[in-house]
Every structure is written in C-alpha cells, then in structure tokens.
Amino acid sequence: MAILIIAEHDNRTLKTATRNAVTAATQMGDELHLLVAGSNCKAVAVAASEIAGINRVLLSDDLAYEHQLAENMGKLVAEIGKDYSHIVVPATTSGKNFLPRVAALLDVAQISDITAVESENTFQRPIYAGNAIATVESLDAIKVISVRSTAFEPAGNGPSSEISELNISCDCKLSAFVEEVVAESDRPELTSAEIIISGGRGMGNGENFTLLEQVADKLGAAVGASRAAVDAGFVPNDMQVGQTGKIVAPELYIAVGISGAIQHLAGMKDSKVIVAINKDEEAPIFSVADYGLVADLFDVMPELQKQL
Amino acid sequence: MKILVSVKRVIDYNVKVRVKSDNTDVDLANVKMALNPFCEIAVEEAVRLKEAGTASEVVVVSIGPKPCQEQIRTALALGADRGIQVETEEMPESLNVAKLLAKVIEEEQPGLVIMGKQAIDSDNNQTGQMLAALTDMPQGTFASEVKIDGDKVNVTREVDGGLQTVELNMPAIVTTDLRLNEPRYASLPNIMKAKRKPLDVKTPAELGVELKAHTKLLKVTPPAERQAGIKVASVDELVEKLKNEAKVL
Ligand SMILES: Cc1cc2nc3c(=O)[nH]c(=O)nc-3n(C[C@H](O)[C@H](O)[C@H](O)COP(=O)(O)OP(=O)(O)OC[C@H]3O[C@@H](n4cnc5c(N)ncnc54)[C@H](O)[C@@H]3O)c2cc1C
Ligand SMILES: Nc1ncnc2c1ncn2[C@@H]1O[C@H](COP(=O)(O)O)[C@@H](O)[C@H]1O
Numbered sequence: 001m002a003i004l005i006i007a008e009h010d011n012r013t014l015k016t017a018t019r020n021a022v023t024a025a026t027q028m029g030d031e032l033h034l035l036v037a038g039s040n041c042k043a044v045a046v047a048a049s050e051i052a053g054i055n056r057v058l059l060s061d062d063l064a065y066e067h068q069l070a071e072n073m074g075k076l077v078a079e080i081g082k083d084y085s086h087i088v089v090p091a092t093t094s095g096k097n098f099l100p101r102v103a104a105l106l107d108v109a110q111i112s113d114i115t116a117v118e119s120e121n122t123f124q125r126p127i128y129a130g131n132a133i134a135t136v137e138s139l140d141a142i143k144v145i146s147v148r149s150t151a152f153e154p155a156g157n158g159p160s161s162e163i164s165e166l167n168i169s170c171d172c173k174l175s176a177f178v179e180e181v182v183a184e185s186d187r188p189e190l191t192s193a194e195i196i197i198s199g200g201r202g203m204g205n206g207e208n209f210t211l212l213e214q215v216a217d218k219l220g221a222a223v224g225a226s227r228a229a230v231d232a233g234f235v236p237n238d239m240q241v242g243q244t245g246k247i248v249a250p251e252l253y254i255a256v257g258i259s260g261a262i263q264h265l266a267g268m269k270d271s272k273v274i275v276a277i278n279k280d281e282e283a284p285i286f287s288v289a290d291y292g293l294v295a296d297l298f299d300v301m302p303e304l305q306k307q308l
Numbered sequence: 309m310k311i312l313v314s315v316k317r318v319i320d321y322n323v324k325v326r327v328k329s330d331n332t333d334v335d336l337a338n339v340k341m342a343l344n345p346f347c348e349i350a351v352e353e354a355v356r357l358k359e360a361g362t363a364s365e366v367v368v369v370s371i372g373p374k375p376c377q378e379q380i381r382t383a384l385a386l387g388a389d390r391g392i393q394v395e396t397e398e399m400p401e402s403l404n405v406a407k408l409l410a411k412v413i414e415e416e417q418p419g420l421v422i423m424g425k426q427a428i429d430s431d432n433n434q435t436g437q438m439l440a441a442l443t444d445m446p447q448g449t450f451a452s453e454v455k456i457d458g459d460k461v462n463v464t465r466e467v468d469g470g471l472q473t474v475e476l477n478m479p480a481i482v483t484t485d486l487r488l489n490e491p492r493y494a495s496l497p498n499i500m501k502a503k504r505k506p507l508d509v510k511t512p513a514e515l516g517v518e519l520k521a522h523t524k525l526l527k528v529t530p531p532a533e534r535q536a537g538i539k540v541a542s543v544d545e546l547v548e549k550l551k552n553e554a555k556v557l
Contacts (some may be wrong), residue, residue, distance in 0.1 A: 010469075067472075069474070070437065070440075070446075070447055070449070071440075071446050071447070074437075074441055092468050093450060093465075093466070093467040093468045094467070094468070096433050096434075096437075096449070097437065097447075097449050097450075098437070099434075099437075100402070100433075100434035100435070100436075100437035100438045100441070101437050101438065101440060101441035101447075102441075103403065103434070103438060104403065104406060104437070104438035104439075104441035104442050105441050107403075108403070108522060109401060109402070109403050109522035109523045110402070110403075110432070110434050110438075111523065112431065112432050112433060112434060113431065113433075122526065125431075126431065126531065127334075127429065127430055127431055127528075128319065128325040128334060128428070128429055128431070129428065129431070130531055131324055131325050131326075131334075131530075131531065132325060132327050132334050132528050132529070132530065132531065133528065133529050133530070133531055134525060134527075134528050135525075135526040135527045135528070135529070136523050136524070136525055136526065137523065137524040137526050138522070138523055139521060139522055139523060139524060140522050140523075172446075173477075174444075174445070174446035174476065174477055175446035175447075175448075175474050175475065175476045175477070175480075176474065176475045177472075177473075177474055177475075178462060178473040178474060178475050179472070179473050180467075180469070180470065180471070180472045180473070181470045181471040181472075182469045182470045183469065183470045191468075195556070219557070227486060230486075230487070231486065231487065236470060236471075237452065237466045237470075237471070237485075237487060238466070238467070238468060238469060238470050243428070243431065244346075244425070244426055244428075244485075244486065246468070251556050252550070252554070252556040252557075262324055263321070269534060272556070273550070273554045273556050274534075274537070275546065275550070281539075286537075286539070287534075287536070288534050288537075289537050290535075290537035290538070290554065291537055291538060291539075291540050291546055291549055291550070291554075292537060292538070292539045292540065293539070293540050293541075293542075293543070293546055294539060300543055303543040304543050304546070304547070307543060307544070307547045308547070308557070
C-alpha cells in the first residue's frame with residue numbers, strides 16, 4: 001500500500017516542511033502520494049509534483065480547505081487516507097491541528113514528532129522535552145505520523161509526477177475562519193534558517209531586540225526568543241523556540257540573555273554550533289554551548305555587529 | 309453552562325527526567341509529580357469563566373492510577389467544583405484517553421471542554437483533537453484567547469505564522485497555550501476546602517470503553533549528549549572561532 005503525505009502550504013507556496021516529511025516517508029515505503037488540499041492552490045500542486053520521490057499528487061481544491069480548518073481537513077484526510085498504509089504530515093501547527101482528528105476517525109494511534117524511521121512500523125520520537133528518546137512500534141494497520149522537520153533533510157526536485165484532481169468536499173460547518181494576524185518579516189523563517197539569533201528575558205524589553213535584528217541582518221539570520229521574552233510581551237508568540245514552541249536546528253544558534261531552561265534547550269539543542277552570551281557564568285545554557293561568552297549583552301551586541 | 313476540564317498528572321516541569329538503566333522507560337520513582345502546566349492553564353480559564361458568570365459549574369476529570377486524585381484535588385483547590393477520576397492501571401495512550409473522555413462528555417453534557425495543548429511528559433499534542441473528532445465537535449487548539457458569545461466561542465490560536473482566530477459552534481473543545489492566562493496559586497483555605505469537594509471514581513468498564521493497545525514502547529534511551537564547549541574571552545575571539553574553527557560565518 002502507498003503512503004499519503006499531506007502538503008503544508010498557504011494556497012500560494014509549498015512550505016519546506018513538506019519536503020522534510022517526504023524524506024521521512026521515503027524511509028517507510030516506495031509509493032508516495034502527496035495531497036494538496038486548499039483553495040485556489042493549483043500552483044502548490046504543480047510545485048509539489050516536482051518533488052523527487054513523489055509518484056502522484058492529489059489535488060483537493062475547495063473553499064472548505066482554504067484555511068485548513070481542522071474539522072474539514074480531518075474528515076478529508078481520513079476519507080482519502082483509509083486506503084493507505086501511512087499518513088504523514090510535517091509537525092507544524094497546522095499538521096498538529098488536524099492530524100489527531102484523522103487518527104481518531106480511523107481508530108488508530110498517532111505517533112507524534114518522529115525523529116527517525118527504524119522500519120515501516122517502528123519510529124523514534126523525543127519525549128519529556130527531549131530528555132529521552134522513545135522507540136515506538138505501531139500496532140495499527142494505518143500509521144498516522146507527524147514528522148519533526150529538523151530530523152530529516154528536505155527532499156529536492158525530480159521528474160514531475162501526475163496531478164489528479166479529487167472532488168471531495170468536506171464542509172463540516174462546525175467552525176469558521178475569522179481572521180489571521182501574520183507577522184510579516186523579510187528575514188528567513190525560523191524553522192528553515194541557517195543562522196538564528198534568539199533573545200531571552202535578559203533583553204529587558206522589546207526595543208532592545210533591535211540589537212539582535214541588526215546582527216541578524218548582517219548574517220541573514222532569523223530572530224527567535226525564549227518563552228520568557230514572549231510572555232513579557234517583548235516579541236510575538238511565533239518567535240518562541242522550545243519544547244512547546246518551534247523546534248529549530250540551524251548551522252548556528254546564538255542565545256543572548258537566555259538562561260537555558262530544559263524547555264528552551266528542547267527546541268534548539270540539535271543546532272550544529274551553539275553560542276551563548278550571558279552574564280551569569282552558571283547559566284545552564286553554557287552546558288550545551290560550543291562557545292560561551294560570559295559578558296553583558298549590551299556590551300557584546302554592538303561590538304559583534306561592528307565586527308561582522 | 310457546564311465546563312469540563314481534563315487534567316493529567318505528569319512529572320514536575322522543573323525536574324529533568326532520567327532514563328532507566330535497562331532502557332525500558334524513564335525513571336519516575338521518587339520524582340516530584342504535578343498538574344501538567346497546560347492543564348493548570350485550562351483549569352484557570354474555566355474558573356475565570358465561572359467567576360465571570362459565563363459558566364455555572366466546572367467539572368475536572370483525570371484518567372490514570374489512583375495518585376492522579378492529587379491533581380484533581382489541586383484543580384479543586386484552584387476553584388473547580390467537582391472531580392471525576394477514571395481509574396486505570398497505567399496511564400493509557402491518547403486515543404484511549406480520548407475514548408474515555410468522550411464517554412464522560414456523553415454523561416456530563418458540558419457546553420465547553422478545556423484541555424491542555426500538550427502533556428509535558430508524552431509531548432503528544434493530540435488528545436484534545438482526537439476527542440473533538442470522536443465527539444464530532446469543533447476545536448480551538450493552542451488558544452491564547454477564548455471569548456464566548458451566545459452559542460459560539462471565538463478562539464484565538466497561536467500558530468506558526470502568528471495568530472489565527474476561529475469561530476466555533478458550541479459545544480466545542482479548546483486546548484490551551486501558554487499565553488491564555490497566568491494561573492493563580494491555591495490558597496491554604498482553598499486547599500482545605502478542596503478536600504471536601506465531591507470526587508467520583510469510575511472505571512473504563514463502567515464507561516463501556518475497552519482499552520486497546522495501538523502502540524508498543526520498545527525502548528527508551530537517553531538523547532545524544534553534546535560535547536562540552538569552551539568559554540571565549542572576548543567578541544574578537546568569538547568571531548575568530550566562528551570563522552576559522554566552526555566555519556559557520
Ligand atoms: C509548560 C511549559 C512550557 C515551556 N515552554 C517553553 C518553550 O517552548 N520555550 C522556552 O524558551 N521556554 C519555555 N518554558 C519556560 C522555561 O521554563 C523558562 O522559564 C524560560 O525558557 C526562561 O526564559 P529566559 O531564559 O529568557 O529567562 P530567564 O530564565 O529569566 O533567563 C534570563 C537570562 O538572561 C541573563 N541576563 C540578564 N541580563 C543580562 C545581560 N544584560 N547580559 C547578558 N545576560 C543577561 C541572565 O543571567 C539569565 O540567565 C516553558 C515552561 C513551561 C512550564
Ligand atoms: N490521562 C489523562 N487524563 C486526563 N486528561 C488527559 C490525560 N492525558 C491527556 N489528557 C489531556 O490531553 C491534553 C493533551 O495531552 P497529550 O495529547 O497527551 O499531549 C492534556 O493537557 C490533558 O488535558
């Protein structure tokens with residue numbers, strides 16, 4: 001049986017996280033189908049059809065899927081997915097929102113946030129904020145899986161596959177989209193950036209984040225934050241890195257004024273190189289940092305900007 | 309309107325868990341346990357809705373072995389009115405939890421169900437969504453704001469791109485995110501009062517749910533350790549190392 005992957009997109013562009021999920025799926029089986037459900041999203045289906053390893057793209061273009069409402073997406077994916085051996089999504093907030101509904105409708109478990117595929121039915125996933133790795137075997141006929149993007153390389157492009165249009169409209173009429181407040185930024189997305197510079201409570205206030213932004217602009221980096229910085233209102237919620245925020249693993253992660261609580265480390269400790277700048281030499285962040293600088297960030301950041 | 313809140317007993321968030329030496333699971337012997345932080349936020353939200361006159365009763369339910377009654381008592385001390393424990397031998401997997409909760413919903417008929425977005429032990433982030441599908445209810449996950457307006461509830465959700473607001477028909481299921489509220493501390497008199505609040509114990513058999521295993525835990529291992537790094541003395545040295553040693557600049 002084939003594997004169904006669900007594309008992450010905004011009706012215009014295909015999100016990279018889809019490609020990481022495809023790579024994970026290639027380790028589970030050979031026949032891969034990719035579902036693009038949205039509204040006016042033909043361009044996404046075309047982009048999806050070019051991903052290497054995909055045998056077929058299924059396009060479900062209907063107003064009911066415009067905002068990926070969980071009720072409608074859950075029903076659609078369960079309906080299509082019942083004929084597949086695996087249903088695979090990237091573990092983004094959208095995937096996390098609708099996928100458990102799919103699992104419940106199919107009466108199977110969901111295995112969340114996998115970081116390795118051991119066989120077609122056995123997977124690894126972090127638990128307890130990444131302080132333990134569980135190896136879990138699925139006993140279900142259909143395996144419903146969300147994929148942690150940082151654990152799999154994004155799939156590249158290959159020969160294009162065929163696009164089949166489906167006519168399944170699942171409008172549950174249980175919920176309605178009201179509005180979206182999207183943080184606009186010219187910087188790279190946190191989850192796909194090569195370099196990230198994150199600020200914590202030590203930043204003191206929101207304005208001081210410009211110290212990080214100036215360095216980020218020089219490095220082409222994304223800017224992240226700890227929960228404390230978000231809770232204090234310094235920066236918006238979508239910048240939170242950690243166990244319950246975004247999971248990142250860039251080439252370089254610079255933590256500024258962040259103490260390094262386990263919940264923060266859970267979201268960034270797989271970064272290739274970690275730099276910590278903190279005035280407290282006992283801060284736990286230094287235990288994961290390749291390069292630690294014990295200093296006041298307000299002295300360090302202007303200096304760093306000058307030197308880059 | 310009645311609000312049902314479902315709470316899980318988990319390891320205290322300040323504790324760094326260790327893996328057992330035989331790699332069968334994590335070691336929870338003598339470890340401090342607590343109410344899952346997201347569930348605490350769920351209780352707080354329900355209690356605030358009651359204080360505002362929107363809700364008439366807050367019922368809290370927890371599934372698991374006997375000690376999870378402690379977390380039900382904590383929720384009662386925070387202001388919930390009555391508790392239900394569904395007693396199981398072990399902590400059941402999410403789909404089974406959702407099936408048991410669906411039966412409790414059938415009996416209790418709440419207008420709103422509030423849960424945590426994630427249990428900090430399993431890190432599953434799925435039970436609320438599963439429950440919503442089983443009960444055919446709409447869901448507002450990762451909520452940072454909940455506004456009830458007649459028979460609809462508007463939920464603002466923390467999503468990857470920012471904030472999204474959806475309108476749900478009630479009854480609905482809401483799962484909490486960190487910014488929804490700041491939970492209060494239970495006062496000593498309220499902790500005492502909580503001991504006298506009703507707490508019902510039910511079994512899966514009474515609810516007519518058969519617990520089926522859908523997954524098998526093969527092993528639990530510690531994560532790869534990071535090599536300890538070095539301290540640099542200045543910004544000059546840092547930039548030099550990043551350029552020439554780590555080669556990331
Ligand atoms: C359920 C739950 C989920 C959570 N999820 C997350 C999550 O996803 N992500 C997350 O980050 N946290 C999360 N947390 C919170 C986590 O436990 C910590 O509270 C948080 O990470 C602390 O943020 P911080 O390091 O910015 O603040 P603090 O711990 O207050 O640290 C501030 C640091 O800044 C340093 N500092 C201050 N001033 C300066 C200066 N001038 N120069 C240099 N250094 C300075 C201090 O020495 C200190 O080390 C979660 C907590 C819970 C309970
Ligand atoms: N054993 C349980 N008893 C009661 N509620 C639970 C239980 N397990 C999970 N939940 C609820 O489901 C939420 C999400 O848990 P999870 O899907 O396991 O991450 C928790 O915050 C609780 O509200």
